[in-house]
Amino acid sequence: MINNPLELPLQQQPVWKKVLSYRIGGVIPVGVYIPFMLVVYFLIHSGHFPQDMLGAASIMMLYGFILGEIGKRIPILKDLGGAPILATFVPSYMVYAGLMPQAAIDTVTVFMEQTNFLYLYIAIVICGSILGMNRDLMVNAIVKLFVPIIAGTLLATGAGMLTGIGLGLGAYKTFFYVLVPIMAGGVGEGAIPLSIGYSQILGTTQEENFAAVLPAVMLGSLCAIILSGLLNKLGQKKPELSGNGTLLKSGDSDVLKYAEDKDKKPINLNQMATGAVMAVGFFMLGNLAAEAVGLPGVIVMLFAAVIVKYFNLLPKQLQDGAQMMQRFFVVAVTYPLLLGMGVAKTPWESLVSVLSPAYLITIAVTVITMVATGYFIGKWMNMYPVEAAIITGTRCSQGGTGDVAILTACDRLQLMPFAQVCTRLGGAATVTAAIFLLRWLTL
Numbered sequence: 001m002i003n004n005p006l007e008l009p010l011q012q013q014p015v016w017k018k019v020l021s022y023r024i025g026g027v028i029p030v031g032v033y034i035p036f037m038l039v040v041y042f043l044i045h046s047g048h049f050p051q052d053m054l055g056a057a058s059i060m061m062l063y064g065f066i067l068g069e070i071g072k073r074i075p076i077l078k079d080l081g082g083a084p085i086l087a088t089f090v091p092s093y094m095v096y097a098g099l100m101p102q103a104a105i106d107t108v109t110v111f112m113e114q115t116n117f118l119y120l121y122i123a124i125v126i127c128g129s130i131l132g133m134n135r136d137l138m139v140n141a142i143v144k145l146f147v148p149i150i151a152g153t154l155l156a157t158g159a160g161m162l163t164g165i166g167l168g169l170g171a172y173k174t175f176f177y178v179l180v181p182i183m184a185g186g187v188g189e190g191a192i193p194l195s196i197g198y199s200q201i202l203g204t205t206q207e208e209n210f211a212a213v214l215p216a217v218m219l220g221s222l223c224a225i226i227l228s229g230l231l232n233k234l235g236q237k238k239p240e241l242s243g244n245g246t247l248l249k250s251g252d253s254d255v256l257k258y259a260e261d262k263d264k265k266p267i268n269l270n271q272m273a274t275g276a277v278m279a280v281g282f283f284m285l286g287n288l289a290a291e292a293v294g295l296p297g298v299i300v301m302l303f304a305a306v307i308v309k310y311f312n313l314l315p316k317q318l319q320d321g322a323q324m325m326q327r328f329f330v331v332a333v334t335y336p337l338l339l340g341m342g343v344a345k346t347p348w349e350s351l352v353s354v355l356s357p358a359y360l361i362t363i364a365v366t367v368i369t370m371v372a373t374g375y376f377i378g379k380w381m382n383m384y385p386v387e388a389a390i391i392t393g394t395r396c397s398q399g400g401t402g403d404v405a406i407l408t409a410c411d412r413l414q415l416m417p418f419a420q421v422c423t424r425l426g427g428a429a430t431v432t433a434a435i436f437l438l439r440w441l442t443l
Contacts, residue, residue, distance in 0.1 A: 025335055051103070052111075053111055064087050068334075085226070088405055089222070092351070095347075111340065120280070121337055122403075122420070123298075126420060139310060153370070167358035169358050169359065181194065183396060184213075197434075202442070218351055219351065224371070224397055231390055245412045245414045248383055270321075283301050289304075302417055338404065338408075371392060372389070390415065
């Protein structure tokens with residue numbers, strides 16, 4: 001005889017038990033979320049809210065998971081990547097409109113700016129993704145991916161230039177303040193060095209150049225997120241176009257997957273801890289070698305992980321541990337992280353300050369051309385066109401944050417290593433070429 005209502009099957013439990021057991025964002029039960037929210041509310045309004053990592057984590061979890069949950073439920077928007085869009089851009093507006101307590105804003109901002117938490121997330125996701133891949137097809141996919149990336153960059157630049165010039169933006173503004181920022185690789189690795197280079201060449205301030213290039217970075221990434229959600233919907237309606245996270249067609253069961261046996265593999269806490277240590281170690285190695293090789297530390301880390309996987313230098317249990325840790329971060333950290341980026345790194349004023357039909361249309365045409373090129377080139381090169389288009393679209397992402405949002409919108413975070421190659425290497429090449437071109441034009 002069952003006396004405890006919680007021991008009953010879900011369909012036989014009282015309605016209030018079902019409600020309290022419902023998990024917001026698939027993580028926090030309502031019965032935990034509400035008391036947690038009340039505690040944080042009273043701490044903030046009593047002036048005793050902790051201005052540290054625990055305080056930041058509280059805000060990021062409470063807002064991030066609920067916004068992600070809402071984004072998954074709104075008709076139409078849910079198919080356009082509504083969860084990451086809401087988790088990133090609603091907090092940005094809330095900060096602008098004063099709808100979030102200042103103590104919460106300050107705590108999250110300090111945490112995101114001083115801890116570099118985004119790179120911990122990326123390190124763990126990249127290491128877990130690479131070490132969980134099929135070795136041979138991983139190498140083939142990275143080599144093949146450069147063709148749609150290069151083709152997409154050239155065609156998107158051409159289409160964007162024609163659109164911007166035709167709509168009256170002018171060639172100079174279209175290229176240097178719309179197209180280049182979209183493909184620059186984000187904020188930290190793209191917009192900031194770009195604005196510094198522009199200011200040194202043009203004799204203007206870094207701040208005004210940063211404000212001028214930032215909206216294109218963010219709006220291009222938003223467009224890529226929406227297209228990613230649409231591509232996911234296309235793959236669901238036409239399964240033959242999608243590999244469900246697999247990039248290459250192989251013709252047999254040996255395909256490049258995120259975790260071929262992820263549902264059968266038991267969780268081992270010791271292996272997970274080892275996986276986290278390895279991810280941090282790879283990241284530190286990347287930083288150590290970055291200056292010597294002239295590449296971003298994240299890319300060096302990625303290449304190091306690829307080399308380790310290619311030569312099978314780690315035992316299987318260590319590779320499994322990295323993959324387990326990645327699965328944990330994808331489930332538990334993604335939406336809180338997006339919330340933090342929305343609060344600390346996505347100023348609403350910059351987004352709306354330059355909005356005009358010509359500006360928006362030029363951005364949309366550029367990103368759509370990039371994604372469409374990836375789709376058709378990928379199909380021609382025996383890739384799954386949906387995955388090829390999504391990865392090529394990360395060429396327009398807002399750096400690591402944009403990659404997370406784009407891949408979350410289509411439920412394909414296992415493609416993170418390829419997204420990082422596309423975003424980081426493509427962005428570094430774009431920034432370098434743009435600064436050299438601007439210097440040549442001003443001579």
